[in-house]
Amino acid sequence: MEENNSKKVVLELKNITKSFGDNQVLKGFNLKLFEGENLTIMGKSGSGKSVMVKCLVGLIQADGGSITINGEDITKMGQKELDILRTEIGFLFQGSALYDSMTVRENLEFPLRRHKDKIKNFTGTEVLVKEALDDVGLGKTIDLMPSELSGGMQRRVALARALILKPKILMYDEPTTGLDPITSKEIIELLRNIQLKYKTSSIIITHDVDCARVISNRMILLVDGINYAEGTYEELLKSEDPQVQAFFKN
């Protein structure tokens, strides 16, 4: 933890709460993401990981707490500021969530059309699409439909789509779920290369301990709606807390 004192916090959640009816999912969740790090969030299925990240990107509104990105409270932002901010954050949804009726190219062009202002500074749509696909090793699939791709390739296209606006912050919700072990490894490798190439700061949600071990600079365990334990993989592995140990047992 000590070494993080000098690092810049790019994103912070303070005391986030969220309920659905009687179901209290988040009960005061805290998180700091430091510049350039890969932060993994682990938690049991149904513990609120996706809800947390959806609050973060504004797909769900939290009941309470604050969300600050680059020092600015996003709950106090107007629509225009929020739209600009969204171009700085890439989001890989759980599953791949590609548009089935669009080609790979059209899927990638979609965020570009929504954020015309930002791409004015870039070299043109065609170049951006090709570059993003090359980054994930899929340059040749540009005119294919998602149904013509394997699950691993679909995940890569979704990743290319998350990268296309050159975001500074990336969020990956279960990037390896549903993939076979070899494909999972390839995706993890890709996420590491992206961190190195673009110096992004990332939040990775996973329940895959191997993925967490390889990819995390730091981890947070979400238990009972709070950030129950934090530390590096090695630190958490050594913990004697039974709730923490449970994550590493299977």
Ligand SMILES: Nc1ncnc2c1ncn2[C@@H]1O[C@H](COP(=O)(O)OP(=O)(O)O)[C@@H](O)[C@H]1O
């Ligand atoms: N839109 C919603 N409406 C009602 N309940 C929801 C909604 N989204 C999630 N939940 C509930 O919130 C809890 C956490 O879900 P989720 O964040 O998807 O878990 P996970 O940690 O597996 O990603 C679950 O009990 C789920 O049923």
Ligand SMILES: [Mg+2]
């Ligand atoms: Mg989830």
